[in-house]
Amino acid sequence: MAKTPTTGPYYNSAATKLIDKRIDALAGRKTQNDIAFEAGFTRHSFISMLKAGISKIPLDRVPALAKALEIDPARLFRLALEQHFKEGTAKTIAAIFGDILTENEVEWIQFIREVTGDEDQPLTNEAKAAIRKALVGIYTPRQKEVAHH
Incomplete structure (x- = not known):
């Protein structure tokens, strides 16, 4: 049986690092299950997948996830865009709509x-x-x- 990877393709992304840091910072007050529930995820394991960089942050869940992680949603959205698009695409979005500011x-x-x-x-x-x-x-x-x- 193949071993499940502990890290994924987004492991080194700034978004994954921020999620990991916030989960650790909230550890005394919130569990990953609490965060998943607050963010509206039906599977609490999805938070573990985000933390490990296995999954990208769903863009439509950024506001709720940011609230659950107690971080600025604009910052999380900007980092989530970097996970979803190549660098050039993210820069094009910023050029058209302006920088996303916290x-x-x-x-x-x-x-x-x-x-x-x-x-x-x-x-x-x-x-x-x-x-x-x-x-x-x-x-x-x-x-x-x-x-x-």
Whole structure:
């Protein structure tokens, strides 16, 4: 009898990593069965399949799954699109409809508009350097690494 794989083709996707991280973070309060029920999945094992990267996130279930995982639905939807489509297709969708922004990203943009007097200023190298300098030390090590580049 063939052994069932423990990881699937989507195992390294950002969506799978986020689901795994959120399930671990919620472990004290919610089981995978709870998450499956809240997200409207009839099979609780589907959460395990998502966590292992065996299945893609069904796009129509993103809002309910995001709520069950207590994450921003726009972020989960953007990552789910990456699972469903080749990179070029996801970029085409973004080019037509615009980037999918999380509530936090919208808050950043609103703050930038406030600071700039709602003027549509280009993002200069000087502004990037100032933002990098301001963010270093505030966020996680990975975010610090990105901020230095």
